[in-house]
Amino acid sequence: MDLQAAPGSGKTSLVGLKLALLAKGWTSATQGVCVLSHTNTAKDEIKQRITAATAGRRFLGYPHFIGTIQSFTHTFLAAPAIRGQGGRIVVVDxxxxxxxxxxxxxxxxxxxxxxxxxxxxxxxxxxxxxxxxxxxxxxxxxxxxxxxxxxxxxxxxxxxxxxxxxxxxxxxxRFQDMYAIAERHLIRAPHLARAISSRFPFVLLDEMQDTDTLQLRLLDKVFGSGGAQ
The missing domain is CATH 1.10.150 (DNA polymerase; domain 1)
Incomplete structure (x- = not known):
């Protein structure tokens, strides 16, 4: 579903409400909701919204993920790929x-x-x-x-x-390096996309219009055909 509305019309409030409603009925201990934003400010605002609802607080920890596309790419793809090859990450900046x-x-x-x-x-x-x-x-x-x-x-x-x-x-x-490393990791280990998609059967992307071609291609590789909603 694609929701479009003017700035200040309450899109982020609706995101918080949707997550709070999902939290009330979420029972899985191994599958979670993945909420992706473009900035830390937006991520923090979403977390603040769901923290206001008692049920929503369960989405702040495992198995759920709320963060930027950059942090998602780093956490689930790029960092494991680098460390799996014996490398390390000192700084991404x-x-x-x-x-x-x-x-x-x-x-x-x-x-x-x-x-x-x-x-x-x-x-x-x-x-x-x-x-x-x-x-x-x-x-x-x-x-x-x-x-x-x-x-x-x-x-x-x-x-x-x-x-x-x-x-x-x-x-x-550099920040862009993480996307390239993540994409290569997905190509070399195609089962990862299925595993991540299974982990997150529900994905919510905030401010979709700000997603660039590289980010969209990566997200499509992960969630495009894995059955996530």
């Missing part, structure tokens, strides 16, 4: 990643060709800071906000990808 990338670029001779190439680009710093993973055919490729000024098989291209993967192994990621 674009600004922290940009600072780490610039520091790493300036160290030693490992990235000498890349330093020289980016130095002659007006947006060289941004090209490096915006480096992100994309899932292509089940593999993680490294791109930036625009086409790179070198081929992937060149020395600069190899160093660009190597720097990105070095930071990933150190546990430093």
């Amino acid at each position: 674009d600004a922290a990643y940009a600072a780490a990338a610039q520091r790493t670029l300036m160290k030693g001779w490992d990235y000498a060709n890349l330093r020289s190439t980016l130095k002659h680009q007006q947006d060289g710093e941004r090209l490096l800071s915006d480096a992100q993973f994309v899932c292509d055919g089940g593999e993680l490729n490294v791109v930036s906000y625009r086409s790179l000024p070198f081929r992937s098989e060149s020395k600069s291209g190899g160093e660009f990808a190597a720097l990105k993967r070095r930071l990933a192994w150190a546990g430093i990621f």
Whole structure:
């Protein structure tokens, strides 16, 4: 069901009411409701609404989930994928990643060709800071906000990808990386979508119009054919 209404007309209130009503009749101890929002502010508002109802408070813990699409992706897909391969997560933040990338670029001779190439680009710093993973055919490729000024098989291209993967192994990621890692995890382990969909037979997405193409594709892979409502 798609509910559309003007700002301030009570959509979030209706979400809270719907969850409170669901809570009164929810009996499963292993299956829950998944409520996804785009911002922590919206997530906190929804939690505040259902906390006001005694029955609604049970939705604040397991087996239910109320959070942003980013935190959902991180919790159920990206983080398990990274740790399952022996990696770790130190920080997921674009600004922290940009600072780490610039520091790493300036160290030693490992990235000498890349330093020289980016130095002659007006947006060289941004090209490096915006480096992100994309899932292509089940593999993680490294791109930036625009086409790179070198081929992937060149020395600069190899160093660009190597720097990105070095930071990933150190546990430093951008927000968009989590979606790519999650998508690859779903491709390599297709049973996960069925498992998550079974865990959450009822899914509620707040502010659907703000969902971008990448987020929508990921959510469709998880819930699109698993029987969730």
